[in-house]
Amino acid sequence: MKVGGQPMRTLWPAPQRDALMVIDQRALPHALRIERLESAEAVEVAIREMWVRGAPLIGATAAYGIALQMNRDAGDASLDAAAKWLARARPTAVNLAWALRRMTEALRPVAVADRARVAWDLADAIAEADVETNAAIGRHGLALLQAIAQRKPGAPVQVLTHCNAGWLATVDWGTATAPIYQAQAAGIDVHVWVDETRPRNQGASLTAWELGQAGVAHTLIADNAGGHLMQRGEVDIVIVGCDRVSARGDVCNKIGTYLKALAAQDNGVPFYVAMPISTLDPALDDGAAIPIEERGAREVTHIAGVDAAGALVEVRLTPEGTAAANPAFDVTPARFITGLITERGLVNAEAGALRRLIEQAP
């Protein structure tokens, strides 16, 4: 997508293949900070500390982490060790394990001398595939928005989204935002309700920023407000991303997604999940078994923003020493999900449909 009118991706390999360039998303929306990661250890930190975040982007970033490790030491022990500690950087998203498995399975049969080159080629291919996947999700989701637009001529299509499943969560296009960008390109009048997404505020800092850069009409709301807007008929469709989807269609996504799904069902608002097939975990049936990352209390008790002078300042919101719990994800049971928007089309959140989807996949 574009930043200040210039095309940009969330990551790209340095031309010499000696580093990975990423946007340090912690500085957004106040500054666009590009960082150069020169080792797999640096990649691990960038994933763990959420310089990069979003299930698809985490996968692509980790693939480049393996490529950087192969530059230094392409032996089996080095490969296995890097894959092991990169996998532990974030516990919930399945794309991380998926990308690392693809890298290690592809590299093991390759001669050690060739592994670095093959690793960079494969990481590039994973990144390109993510872009294509999201473009395809956008085309399939576009049909949903077109149908709504036809039902209410002269009025904007009102989309609600949670967290950032935008291009910043992927290599490009985004998952939940891809249909929105395609709708914009198709001349559809679309307006997005952007959930703030406490405690890390990815909606306020990332989704609002990228929609603003793209010129898509949007309004920020507190996470508390979405149910009220649905009661008032001001939401036509909810589209969110996902971090892991179970074999029967339970969707693990950013904490608070479940509450919006409940409100959507209570108000007859269609609730869609944009899901690259790589986010499906066929080994896991019940979404309640997905491990939920518990993050630090400080993300709840403190927050950073810019003061009147433009300086980035962290402030404490609570009494000193207040305890806080910070589960980062929740699981929305399949029964609340109208459909999954995949790169191969719309799919029901249901075991049989998801099994057929995997069997058809190339």
Next chain:
Amino acid sequence: MKVGGQPMRTLWPAPQRDALMVIDQRALPHALRIERLESAEAVEVAIREMWVRGAPLIGATAAYGIALQMNRDAGDASLDAAAKWLARARPTAVNLAWALRRMTEALRPVAVADRARVAWDLADAIAEADVETNAAIGRHGLALLQAIAQRKPGAPVQVLTHCNAGWLATVDWGTATAPIYQAQAAGIDVHVWVDETRPRNQGASLTAWELGQAGVAHTLIADNAGGHLMQRGEVDIVIVGCDRVSARGDVCNKIGTYLKALAAQDNGVPFYVAMPISTLDPALDDGAAIPIEERGAREVTHIAGVDAAGALVEVRLTPEGTAAANPAFDVTPARFITGLITERGLVNAEAGALRRLIEQAP
């Protein structure tokens, strides 16, 4: 309740009856600021700008506003004018209109020369009645917590609450917190999940502060997390306050309450609303007709806290110029409410039960 071990209320008349003393709650939890309000205009500002907030406290504060106005000019025109613009300070809570109506109806038959004295006496009576009401709500709610404690010996009773329906929202005791304080006094092991309550963070700044001052175990959570905790069985009961309850039992309360009610129903968690009978609006059947206050965008895009040096700083969380919507309340339909905890006992959220409640009221 106690602050730093000393008993304190949220408001009290100055001994000379020439001013109302209030806690300016905007400075909490970082500073305890006591302000002296010397006119009805100052009271109106304190209500509108939320130095004081919470439906019961707004009512008592407005009553003292009328008393201050009677000090200056006790004529009919003065009385009616003050009641009119005090009523417009906040549009949603019914207690404001209720307290002003009680004051004007009681004062009109009184000789002008006596009105100031009668007004102060009546404002005192309204404040005392609030304290008694909340204590009674606490006793009736205590029975619910005792029953839970008996079912799970050795484990804490887990209460989730939203916003601040604590003693800071009333003259003393609080509504939703009154059963919690009574449980603490009765030696019940109780732990409170405190919803942060964006955008004004009344949970993080007020409820966490007052529970901390009282020594009640509590953990702050993002508003997004409550549904997940209920799915995991970590919430035994939800107790919230209310700003207006319709004749059929629809509950208007702080934005986001509806989402928690949906999650409670989906997970079989009892959802109770602490309701002083003065919060009931028998003139209104459908809660969807309650006017919802739309507050400024800046409450969503900016936030204040203390920096590392202890200075209060306001920071911007969003890209510059981001539009935000800020509905301050939502309406939870009666079908999601297990029961209303009133000063006269538990009542079903249902038209017949609420009609009988009003008919029985003295």
